[in-house]
Amino acid sequence: MKLTKPPSPERIEETQQPLSLFQIRDKNEWLPEATPTSDILKAAARGSVGEEGYYGVPMLKRPLWHWHIALYFFFEGVSAGAFLLASLADLFGGGQLRKLSRAGYTVSFLSILPCPPLLIADLGVPSKFHHMLRIFKPSSPMNLGAWSLAAYSIPLQMITLQHLAADTEIFPKAIQRLLLRLVPERLAGILGIPCALLMVSYPGVLLSTTSTPVWSRTRLLGALFSSSSMATGAAATSLALALAESVDHRAISKMEKIERLASLCEGVALAGYLITTGKAARPLLKGRYVWHIFLAGSAVAAQLLLPAKPARKRKRGLMSSLLRSALTLAGGLALKWAIVYAGRKSAEDPQAARDASRPSKAAPGWNKARR
Amino acid sequence: MIDELVNVFSRPQPPAQKQEMGFFTDTTLCIGCKACEVACKQWNQLPADGFHWTGYSFDNTVTLSDTTWRHVAFVEQLDGEAGRNRWLMMSDVCKHCAAAPCQEACPTGSLIYNEFGDVYVQQDICNGCGYCVAACPFGGMARNPGEGRAHKCTLCYDRQKDGMEPACAKACPTDSILFGPVEQLREHARERVERLHERGQPDAYLYGAEPAGEYSALNAFFLLMDKPAVYNLPEAPRRPAAHMKTNYLFSFAAALGLAAASAFFFAKGEK
Numbered sequence: 131m132k133l134t135k136p137p138s139p140e141r142i143e144e145t146q147q148p149l150s151l152f153q154i155r156d157k158n159e160w161l162p163e164a165t166p167t168s169d170i171l172k173a174a175a176r177g178s179v180g181e182e183g184y185y186g187v188p189m190l191k192r193p194l195w196h197w198h199i200a201l202y203f204f205f206e207g208v209s210a211g212a213f214l215l216a217s218l219a220d221l222f223g224g225g226q227l228r229k230l231s232r233a234g235y236t237v238s239f240l241s242i243l244p245c246p247p248l249l250i251a252d253l254g255v256p257s258k259f260h261h262m263l264r265i266f267k268p269s270s271p272m273n274l275g276a277w278s279l280a281a282y283s284i285p286l287q288m289i290t291l292q293h294l295a296a297d298t299e300i301f302p303k304a305i306q307r308l309l310l311r312l313v314p315e316r317l318a319g320i321l322g323i324p325c326a327l328l329m330v331s332y333p334g335v336l337l338s339t340t341s342t343p344v345w346s347r348t349r350l351l352g353a354l355f356s357s358s359s360m361a362t363g364a365a366a367t368s369l370a371l372a373l374a375e376s377v378d379h380r381a382i383s384k385m386e387k388i389e390r391l392a393s394l395c396e397g398v399a400l401a402g403y404l405i406t407t408g409k410a411a412r413p414l415l416k417g418r419y420v421w422h423i424f425l426a427g428s429a430v431a432a433q434l435l436l437p438a439k440p441a442r443k444r445k446r447g448l449m450s451s452l453l454r455s456a457l458t459l460a461g462g463l464a465l466k467w468a469i470v471y472a473g474r475k476s477a478e479d480p481q482a483a484r485d486a487s488r489p490s491k492a493a494p495g496w497n498k499a500r501r
Numbered sequence: 502m503i504d505e506l507v508n509v510f511s512r513p514q515p516p517a518q519k520q521e522m523g524f525f526t527d528t529t530l531c532i533g534c535k536a537c538e539v540a541c542k543q544w545n546q547l548p549a550d551g552f553h554w555t556g557y558s559f560d561n562t563v564t565l566s567d568t569t570w571r572h573v574a575f576v577e578q579l580d581g582e583a584g585r586n587r588w589l590m591m592s593d594v595c596k597h598c599a600a601a602p603c604q605e606a607c608p609t610g611s612l613i614y615n616e617f618g619d620v621y622v623q624q625d626i627c628n629g630c631g632y633c634v635a636a637c638p639f640g641g642m643a644r645n646p647g648e649g650r651a652h653k654c655t656l657c658y659d660r661q662k663d664g665m666e667p668a669c670a671k672a673c674p675t676d677s678i679l680f681g682p683v684e685q686l687r688e689h690a691r692e693r694v695e696r697l698h699e700r701g702q703p704d705a706y707l708y709g710a711e712p713a714g715e716y717s718a719l720n721a722f723f724l725l726m727d728k729p730a731v732y733n734l735p736e737a738p739r740r741p742a743a744h745m746k747t748n749y750l751f752s753f754a755a756a757l758g759l760a761a762a763s764a765f766f767f768a769k770g771e772k
Contacts, residue, residue, distance in 0.1 A: 170564050183558040184574060184733035187564055190640040194631035214760050222768040231716035254629015256651025261609040269742065272632050273608035277510045327760070331752040338748045339606065339741045349744050352752025360759045388763045395755055464520035473635070480733070487638065487735035493714040495737020499728040 175284070182484065189483040193473045198252035200470040202335045202353065204362070204463045205241045205248070206279070210329035211363015213238040214284060214386065217319030217326075219381075222350045231380040232293065233370040234363075242283065243368065249279075271336035278328035285322035288313050330359040332441060333466075337473065343410035343486035344476035350406055351391075355401035355466070361433075362462035363394035365455035373451050386451060389458060393433035400426065400465070410482050413475035418420055422468030429461025521618035522661060523720035524670065525690050528732075529697060530677035533559055533590040537571040540672035544657065545570065558588075564733075565593055565683050567643035570654040571669050574732050591723065592669070592674060592678055593619065593731045595641045595654035596709060600717035602741045603633035603642050603651075611651075618720060619656040619682070627651050630751040638716075638738035656721070683720050687711075690724060702726070708734065715740045 170188060182190075216234025219227040250259045262276035295301055295309035334355030337345040345351060368385040371378060400423075404411050412424055432454055476482050489495040507636050541547065547568045558575035565572045576589040601620045604612040611626035612633060622633075629649035633642045644651050659666035665671070670680035679686060687710050697705040704726045709719030716738050729736050 170566075182728075183730050184576070185555075185560075187557075187733055188640065189733050191634045191637065191643055193635040195635075214756075215763055218760060218764045219767045222764045224768070227767060252630075254631065254644050254651075255627070258609075258626075258628035261611070261626055262630070262767040265610040267608065267610065269745075270606055270608045270632070271608070271745070272630060276608060292694055308630070323760075327756050328752065330756045331749060335745060335748045335752055336632075338631075341602065341638040341739070341741055341744050342635055346739070346741055349747045349753055352748040353755040356752045356756040357759065360756060364763075384766050387766050388759070391762055392759050395759060399755065457670060477635070477640075483640075483735065484730050487737050487739065491714070491737075492743065493716050493737045493739045495713050495716075495729075495735075496706070496708045496710075497729050497736045499725070500704055 182318050183480045186480060186485050186486075188478045190341055190343075190477040192445065192477045193340065194254075195252065195470055196474070198248045200294060200463075200467040202245055202248040202252075203466045203470065206245050206329055206333070206444070206461065207243070207287075207355065207359025207363045207466070208366045208459075209238045209242040210282065210326040211360045211392075212241070212367045213282070213322055213326045213363070214330070214360070215364055215367055215385075217323055220316060220319050227381055227384075227481075229374065229378045230367070230371060230385070233287075233374065235289050235293065237366045239286055245279065254406045260436075264292045270331050273338055274328070275336060278325050278332060282322060282325035282329050285318035285325070288318045289315055290323075321332075330356040330363075330389040337469065340473075340474045341483075341486075342477045342484040343479075344407060344413055344472045346406060347410045347486060348403050348406040350399055350403045351469075354396065355404045357392055357395035357399050358462045358465055361389060361396050362459050364389045364392055365458035365462075369452065369455045369459070372448055372455070382448075382451060386454075389455065390433050393430045393458060396462075397427070397430035397434070410476060410486055412482065413472040413479075417475070419468040419472050419475075422464040426461040426465035426468075432457050516616040519616045519618075521683045521720065522656065522681065523597060523619070523686055523722070524594060524656070524667075525679045525681075525686040525722060525724070526594065527677050527679065527690070527693060528589065528591040528723045528726060529702070529724060530675045531552075531573070531590040531592055531737055532574055532675055532677075533573055533588075534674060535573050536568065536672040536674060537592050537669035537678055538573060540560060540668040541571045544660070544668035565595070565643070565653070567645040567652040570594065570652075576727070576731055578727075587726070589726055589731065591725070591753070592642075592673075593732070593734075594669070594721050595656075596639055596722070597654075597656060597720035598665045598717050599712075599720055600740070602636040602638060605742050606632040607634060610744035617656065617658070617661055619658065619661075620653075621655055621658055622651050622653060624650055626750075636741050638735055638741070640733075654721075687722075690722070693724060697724075709768075713737060717744045 155267045216231045216238060219234060220231040250256045253259055262273065263280060266277060267273040292309050292313040294317055295306045301309065331352060334352035338351040340346055364385055368382055368389060371385065372381050413419060436450060436454060489497065550562060551566055553561055555563060558577050560575045562569050562572050564700050572593045574591045574593055578587040580586065597619045604620055608630060609626050609628055611623045613621055613623060615621045627650040629644055629651065631644055633651050634644055642651055642653050660667055666680040670678045690707055690710055694707060705724055707722060708725045708729060709722035712718045725732060
C-alpha cells in the first residue's frame with residue numbers, strides 16, 4: 131500500500147469547487163485542536179464528575195457571534211439613534227435646528243457604513259448573505275432586522291446624496307440639480323423614522339429570543355439595547371455638533387437633555403435587566419465583563435450627576451459636555467460588547483443552563499424522575 | 502422558456518404532507534454499542550471528530566455536533582449504600598420538536614418542516630448566521646467551522662423518501678431506537694412505560710412525548726430512567742420566542758418614549 135501525503139490545508143482552501151464536509155474535516159484531523167469536540171471538552175468543567183449533570187459538559191452550544199456582531203450592534207444603534215433625532219429635529223425644530231439635523235444625518239450615514247461588511251463577515255457562508263432577504267419572516271427577529279436595515283438604508287442614502295449635492299461639487303451639474311429638486315428630505319426623514327425605530331428595537335429582542343441563559347431570562351434586553359442606542363446616537367450627534375466650526379450652543383443644550391434622559395432610561399433598563407436575569411447574569415457581574423458593565427454604569431452616572439449649564443453660560447462648559455458624550459459612547463460600546471460576549475460564557479456553563487430550564491408554570495417540563 | 506421567465510419568482514409546489522414520522526429512543530434497551538453513531542456517520546458521510554480519550558466512561562464523542570448526529574451518553578452511577586449500581590446509556594439525537602425554536606429563529610427559511618413533519622436544514626439555503634445554534638435549548642445544532650453551514654440530524658430524509666428507515670434505527674441491534682409514525686410510537690412508548698413499572702422499574706418515564714406548557718412535544722422522544730440533567734438534557738426547555746412580543750413592546754416603548762421626548766425638546770423654545 132502506498133501512502134500519499136494529504137494536501138496541505140492551504141491547498142484545500144484554494145480549491146474552487148465547494149468542499150464536501152469530509153474534505154474539511156480531514157483538514158481538522160491534522161489540526162485536532164480545531165475540532166468541535168476538543169472545543170467542547172475545553173469548555174467542560176474539570177472536576178465536576180459526580181455533580182448534577184453530565185461530566186460538566188455544556189448543555190447548550192455556544193453562540194457563534196463575537197466582535198463583528200458586538201460592533202454591529204453599536205454602530206447600527208448610533209446610526210439609527212442619530213437618524214431618529216435628526217429627522218425629529220428637522221420636523222419639530224421649526225427650521226432653527228438645521229445644523230443639528232445635518233450633523234445627525236452625517237453621523238447616521240457614517241456609522242451605518244461599517245454595518246453591512248460586519249454582518250456579512252460574521253456569516254458562515256458570506257457569499258449567501260442575500261438569503262436573509264429571501265423570505266419575509268417577522269417571527270424571526272434576525273430576518274426582521276435584515277429587512278429593517280435594508281429599508282432604513284434607502285431614505286438615509288437619499289438624504290445623504292442630497293446633502294452631498296448641496297455641499298459639494300462631486301456630481302455633474304445636471305445630476306446635482308436633479309438631486310436637489312427631486313429628493314424630498316423631510317418625507318425621506320418621515321419614512322425613515324419607523325425603520326430607525328425598528329433598528330434600535332430589534333437587536334436586544336434578537337439576543338433575547340434564544341436559549342442562552344444570560345440573554346433569555348429577561349424581557350428587558352430589548353429596552354436596554356434601544357435606550358442605549360438612543361443615548362449613543364445622541365452622544366455622537368452632540369460630539370459632531372461640538373466639533374463643528376461654529377458651535378450651536380442652543381442645539382447642544384437640547385441634545386444634552388436628550389442624552390441625559392436616554393442615559394437615565396438606559397440605567398433603569400440595565401438595572402432591571404440585571405435583576406430580572408438573576409443568577410444567569412453571573413458572566414456580566416464576575417470576571418472581565420464586570421469592568422465593561424462598570425464603564426457603562428459610570429457613563430450613565432456621569433450623564434445624570436454632572437450638572438448641566440444653561441445655554442447662555444455654556445461657552446466654557448463645552449469640554450465637560452464633550453467628555454460626557456465620549457463617555458456615553460464608550461459606555462454603550464462596552465455594554466453591547468459585554469452582553470454579546472457574556473452569551474458565550476453563559477452557554478458554556480452547564481449549571482446556568484440547568485438553572486434556566488427549571489420547571490415553571492409556563493414550562494412544566496417532562497421530568498418525572500423520582501430521585 | 503417564456504413560462505420560466507414569467508414565473509421566475511414562483512416556487513414549486515411543496516411535496517404533499519405525509520404521516521408524521523419520528524424516533525422513540527428507549528434508553529432501557531440501549532447497550533452502548535454505538536452502532537447508531539457509526540451507521541449515521543457512514544450513511545450521511547460524516548467525518549470523524551478527531552481522536553480524543555475523554556475518560557467520561559465510554560463516551561468519546563461527548564456531545565451532538567455538526568458532524569455527530571447520534572451521540573451515545575454513558576452514565577455510571579455507583580451508589581454503594583443503596584446497593585444500586587447502574588450504567589445508564591442513552592442515544593441522543595436532534596429532538597425534531599413539533600414547534601422547533603431553530604425553525605422559528607432561522608432568518609433565511611433554510612430550516613423547514615419536511616413532509617414527514619421533521620425539522621430539516623436545506624443546505625443550499627443556509628448562510629451560516631448561527632441563530633439556530635443559539636436558539637436550540639438542547640444544544641443539538643452546530644455550525645461546521647470549515648464550510649460554515651448549520652448541520653444536524655436530517656432524520657435520514659433521503660432514506661425516508663425511498664421508504665426506508667433511518668440508518669441509526671436500522672443499525673440498532675436491540676431496537677432501543679424505534680422509527681415510525683409518531684402517534685404509534687407514543688402509544689407504544691406509553692405501554693412500554695407501564696410494562697416497566699409493572700416489572701419493578703418505577704423510575705421509567707417519557708421525555709418529550711407530549712407538549713409541556715409553552716414547549717411543544719418532541720417528534721424524537723425518549724424513555725429515561727433518571728433526571729434529564731443526568732443525560733445532559735434540560736429539565737423543562739423554554740420556547741425562546743415565548744416572550745418575544747413583550748420584549749418588543751418594552752423595546753418600542755423605550756424608543757418611542759425617548760423619540761417623543763426629543764421631539765418635545767426640539768419643539769420647545771429656549772428658556
